[in-house]
Amino acid sequence: MKRITTGAALAAGALAATALAFAPSAAAVTPTTATVTASCGIFGGGAATLTATQSGTSATLTLTSSAITTPLALSANSIASTLTMSNSTGASRVFSGTVNPAMAAGSAVTVGPLPGTVASGDSLDFYKGSLKMVIFGVTVTCTSSAAQSPGPFVF
Secondary structure (H helix, E strand, C coil), X not given: CHHHHHHHHHHHHHHHHHHHHHCCCCCCCECCEEEEEEECHHHEEEEEEEXXXXXXXXXXXXXXXXXXXXXXXXXXXXCEEEEEEEECCCCCEEEEECCCCCECCCXXXXXXXXXXXXXXXXXXXXXXXXXXXXXXXXEEEEECCCCCECCCEEC
């Protein structure tokens, strides 16, 4: 009986090792950061950095910029942000939420991480997309006139 139990344990271990060897690898977005030039009306404009993360079909995007500044002091999680990314392989993808740090008047803007859903093969670019921020009931829209660098986020 001991020999059968040992044999069954070894077979189960070998089967588990084989399953791990053939398991699909985790999806990863590339690149993880990109630079854009954004124009945001009263918030100003200039270089901004987008940072992307991915876990399966869930992704987040964060935008930070020292060239885009807040005209007023803002409390944490007070900006309702909707980041729409153009997708060269299909429908645009939307990332939205109210995640931002507290910012003093004149501070650099940071929004995110904003959650969204992606599909394998999505190729997302801020160009032809937009960032809409609603602050105290006022909508500020940021757009770009050029593709992000080094290229689109590929999921």
